[in-house]
Structures are given as C-alpha cells and as structure tokens.
Amino acid sequence: MISALRFTLSIAPRTDRFRSAIVVAVAILEQATGFGLALLLGLFSEVARRHSTDGLVVLALCVAVFVMVTQGTFIAGYFTRLRLQEEIQNEVERRIIDVVGTTPTLEIHENSGRSERAAVVRGARNEIGPGFDRLMWLAGAALALIGSAVLMASVVPVLALLPLFAVPTVLATQAADKKRGKAVERATPSTRLAGHLFQLATTAAPARETRLFGLAGELRSRHRTTWDEAGRDIARSDGRARLPVVLAWLFFVLAYAAAIVLMVRAGLSGDASLGLVVAAVAVSSQITGQVQGLLSLTFWTMESLRATRAFLDVVADGAAETAAVVPATPAPVPPKLSGGIKLEGLSFQYWNREQRSLSDIDLELPAGAVVALVGENGAGKSTLVKMLCGLYRPSAGRILVDGTDLTRFAPDEWRARITAAFQDPVHIEMSLQDTIGLGSLGHRDDADRIREALRTAGGDRLLASLPDGLRTRLGRESWDGKGLSGGQWQTVANARAAMRHAPLLRVLDEPSASLDAHAEEWLFQQYTELSRLDGGVTVLVTHRITSARAADLIVVLDGGRVAEVGTHDALSRADGLYAELFHLQARYFV
Numbered sequence: 001m002i003s004a005l006r007f008t009l010s011i012a013p014r015t016d017r018f019r020s021a022i023v024v025a026v027a028i029l030e031q032a033t034g035f036g037l038a039l040l041l042g043l044f045s046e047v048a049r050r051h052s053t054d055g056l057v058v059l060a061l062c063v064a065v066f067v068m069v070t071q072g073t074f075i076a077g078y079f080t081r082l083r084l085q086e087e088i089q090n091e092v093e094r095r096i097i098d099v100v101g102t103t104p105t106l107e108i109h110e111n112s113g114r115s116e117r118a119a120v121v122r123g124a125r126n127e128i129g130p131g132f133d134r135l136m137w138l139a140g141a142a143l144a145l146i147g148s149a150v151l152m153a154s155v156v157p158v159l160a161l162l163p164l165f166a167v168p169t170v171l172a173t174q175a176a177d178k179k180r181g182k183a184v185e186r187a188t189p190s191t192r193l194a195g196h197l198f199q200l201a202t203t204a205a206p207a208r209e210t211r212l213f214g215l216a217g218e219l220r221s222r223h224r225t226t227w228d229e230a231g232r233d234i235a236r237s238d239g240r241a242r243l244p245v246v247l248a249w250l251f252f253v254l255a256y257a258a259a260i261v262l263m264v265r266a267g268l269s270g271d272a273s274l275g276l277v278v279a280a281v282a283v284s285s286q287i288t289g290q291v292q293g294l295l296s297l298t299f300w301t302m303e304s305l306r307a308t309r310a311f312l313d314v315v316a317d318g319a320a321e322t323a324a325v326v327p328a329t330p331a332p333v334p335p336k337l338s339g340g341i342k343l344e345g346l347s348f349q350y351w352n353r354e355q356r357s358l359s360d361i362d363l364e365l366p367a368g369a370v371v372a373l374v375g376e377n378g379a380g381k382s383t384l385v386k387m388l389c390g391l392y393r394p395s396a397g398r399i400l401v402d403g404t405d406l407t408r409f410a411p412d413e414w415r416a417r418i419t420a421a422f423q424d425p426v427h428i429e430m431s432l433q434d435t436i437g438l439g440s441l442g443h444r445d446d447a448d449r450i451r452e453a454l455r456t457a458g459g460d461r462l463l464a465s466l467p468d469g470l471r472t473r474l475g476r477e478s479w480d481g482k483g484l485s486g487g488q489w490q491t492v493a494n495a496r497a498a499m500r501h502a503p504l505l506r507v508l509d510e511p512s513a514s515l516d517a518h519a520e521e522w523l524f525q526q527y528t529e530l531s532r533l534d535g536g537v538t539v540l541v542t543h544r545i546t547s548a549r550a551a552d553l554i555v556v557l558d559g560g561r562v563a564e565v566g567t568h569d570a571l572s573r574a575d576g577l578y579a580e581l582f583h584l585q586a587r588y589f590v
C-alpha cells in the first residue's frame, strides 16, 4: 500500500501542479468549516454573556464572511477537482496502454493469473483518478478531528483521547474493507464472465446470433447466476465483518456520552469559560460526523489505493517480463535472410494447460520459400506462427534466424522486420488510409504505398467502391463510418500486412478464410511473387489444401507435432495425412 500511496501523492502534482494545490486547499478549508463555526459559536456565547451588541454585529459579519469563503471555495473548487481527476485518469489510462499494450509477449493476456490482474485494473481504473482528491479530503478530515480533540482537551484534558476511541471503528472498517477486497478479487473470474455475457447480449457483433438463436433470455439468466455466485461470496464476507464494526461503534458512542458529561461538569464548576465549553460541546457534537466522514473517506481512499496497487502490480509484471525477455545487449536483426529460419526441438505449453500445444518441432524454412502450414483444428498452426512472431517464449527448444536464436533479438526490432495478417483481423475503425497505413507507421501518409498494398491484397475494387477513397471512415462502432463485410475487413488487414516491404518473415494465418475464390487466388499469387523477390520466408496457414498445393514446402501438423514435411507431389505420393486431407477436400471441391 505504501507504493500505492506514494504513487497517488506524486501523480497529481506531476500531472497538474496548480490544480493539485487548489484541491489541497479546498479539502482542508472544507473540512475546517464545522470546526471554525464551533469556535465562532463559542465566541458568540462569550460576547452575548457580556451583552456587547457591537461585538455581536462584528461576529455575525465574521460568520457570514467565513461561510461565504468556505462555501465559495467549495463551489469554485468543484470543477477543478473533477478536472484534476479526469487528467489523472487519462494519464493512468495512457500508462496502462504503455504497459498492457507493449509487453513483449502475449502472456499478460493469456496467463490466467496475470490476465486477471490486468482485468482488475481495466475494471477498477476509474477509481485511480479520484485517489488524490480522496486522500486530501481524508487528510482534511483527520486534521479537523485533531483540531476538535485539542479544543475539547482545553476544557477537560483527558478528552484529547476521545478521537482514539474512534480508532477501533476505523480499524474494524478497514479490516472489513480488506476482506471485501479479497472477496472481490476471488470473484474476478465470475465478474469477468458476467461482463462477457453482458457484452454478448448488448453489442453489435454477436447481435445476429443472439437473435437468431433467441439467446437474450439465456444470457440474462447466466448473467444473473454468474453475478449471484460472485455476490454470495462478497455478501458472506460483508456479513462476517459487520459484528466487529458494530461493537467498535458502540464502544465509541459510550466514550462520547461520557465526554459530554465531563464537559458540562467543567462548565458548571467554572473550570472552563462558557465560550470554551460551548465551542467544545459544538465540536464534540461533530465528532460522530467527523468519524463517520473519516470512515467513508477511508473506505473510498482504500478503494483508490487498492486499484492503484493493482495497477502498480501490472506495471511490475510488465517490467519483469520485459527484463526477462528483452536481452541486455540484443543481437542485430539481419537486414536480409541468407539461410532461413530453423526450428530446433521447439515446444510450447500454454500457462493454464496440462499438455504441450507444440512438441519437439524440428523444421527448416529456407529464405525465399513459401511454406504452407496445414493440419486439423487445434493442431498447433496458430501457436507456431505466433511463436515465430516472438509473441510466446518457447517452453523448450529454439528458433534460429540465420543461425541467431530469436530470443537474442530485441522483440520490437524483430517485429519491425516481419509482417502478419491473422485470422479474425482486428477492425481498426479509422480512415481507410490510416487503418492500412498503421502497417508501417513511417509510411502512413504515403498514399501511393497504401494503394500498392491494397492492390497486393486484391482491394482495388473495394477502394473504387468507397465514396471518399482512402479518406473514407471505416466502421460503425466508434463512429458513423462505412460498414465493411467480413471479407472486406480481411482485405484491409491483408493490405496492412503488405505495407512492409521485404520483411524477413511474412505470416498469413488463414488470410483468405472469408475471401472469395478470385480474391484468394490473386492474394496467394502476389505473396508468392513477393517472397521469391525479397527472399523472406512466407508462412501460410490454411485449411484449403488447394491453396497449400502451390507452396514450396508443406508442413503438416498433427497434435502439436510435425507429421509430414515435403512438396505437394512428394506428400501426395507418401499417402499419409496430407494425402488423406487432400483427397477428402478434392472429393467435394475439385
């Protein structure tokens, strides 16, 4: 928690020094209002006892000015506080992008322990922004409580201890809060699932299937069951924490009653002046409010600190992964492949799985070759291409690029020299020019290169059909842009992948899954020519054996192992799994 506290205190002035100063002033002034009014009330009683009309008038003016200043500061500071919270929130979101969006591998999204922490941060990130404000209000509330204790002690010294009687209440509430936090954390898998069900039921992409299969009711009831499961554990933890909080509160109420008796006795016996007793009784009447305020502010501050700590954990996770994966002195990535890419005993096991998804893969992918990767669903094709992209670290074995172990390259430098189009491409809702130009940031304004990439991907007709050409806004989720078909989105992603010239590795993970036959033929012809020209390795993952046929090398994966390697002719003759798949498809499609 100390690191979360330090972060909360430092991020605000670093984000906006001026607004932070205003927030500190507003918090303290606001919390001092009750205390100041109690003092003025004490003075009123003294002046009234002396029958000083002038004194009463001056005091009334003082009260008016005091109230106007404190209320005015509160109103004037309200928007400053909101603005500061937004600024911090935005800064934190950018930092989350920096960490979650840039870890060298995909572990932060797929290793369940880490992905859940990242999910907690995504869900609770709105609590981080108000952290500084809550902390300042908490400090103001604590100062007001101390001021009240000093005032009461000046009437009866032992009353300085009264706020101490509130400590058990604060501690009991904190303990309850901690237990609740743990219960909320335990419930994360259920709350994530409930979030997913909510998305399924309310967003555009799944809307066709949810209507077609009449799923709204089913999703609603699963959402309820999932939330109920999560809620039961949280409610149980709240219930267990309630008794200590109630006992601690009773303890404080008894002490408070005794304090009032002591103060009245001091006034009656003449040990303290009337004004002082009135002021002390007035502040003591605020003690419960102050303690309650302190408790709720403690609760909200703890929420912010807990979210901040989760954020710092994710930052630490990201830094640890970067330290482990990025070599201190990286080897230079070759400008051109001379030999090719070699896989030696390569194995990979996903974090939450018992079995390896890839086992002992030995392969040679020569420079300039088009390699088709085929195999049944779940054979390990996508896992293998993600490993080639450096998105997973091998569990065993290695990948050699012209003899250099891939792990010796800086991941960013390796990825800057390769390109990829994945199945289910992401729909980047920008202008057509931007969404393709992102494939090579240095050329995002180069309209000729973007047109050329579109041509390679077979997107000439798509471009001609768009009302504003390259400037056409795409997508309907983020704005009112042009909706594209699945195949058109795929073409845009393929064009994005074609933006990088002469990559060392070109990965095409089912790039034609939603393309028509002409588009597919054109695409493979283009990529094959490019590979031969630039000498890189092209790995094509496909379920269409007819597409694999033209590749220089066909690799058949089966259950995470290499079942067969060879050319179409050799594998057809071998009469193994490839020949079986080929004949099966040929029977229906050729």
Ligand SMILES: Nc1ncnc2c1ncn2[C@@H]1O[C@H](COP(=O)(O)OP(=O)(O)OP(=O)(O)O)[C@@H](O)[C@H]1O
Residues within 6 Å of the ligand: 110, 350, 351, 352, 353, 357, 375, 376, 377, 378, 379, 380, 381, 382, 383, 384
């Ligand atoms: N993120 C993941 N976490 C855990 N297991 C995974 C993950 N992704 C894939 N797997 C498992 O790894 C194995 C290989 O999956 P992979 O996606 O590589 O197969 P594939 O050959 O590309 O399949 P498909 O043809 O259906 O796309 C499968 O058993 C799959 O369940």
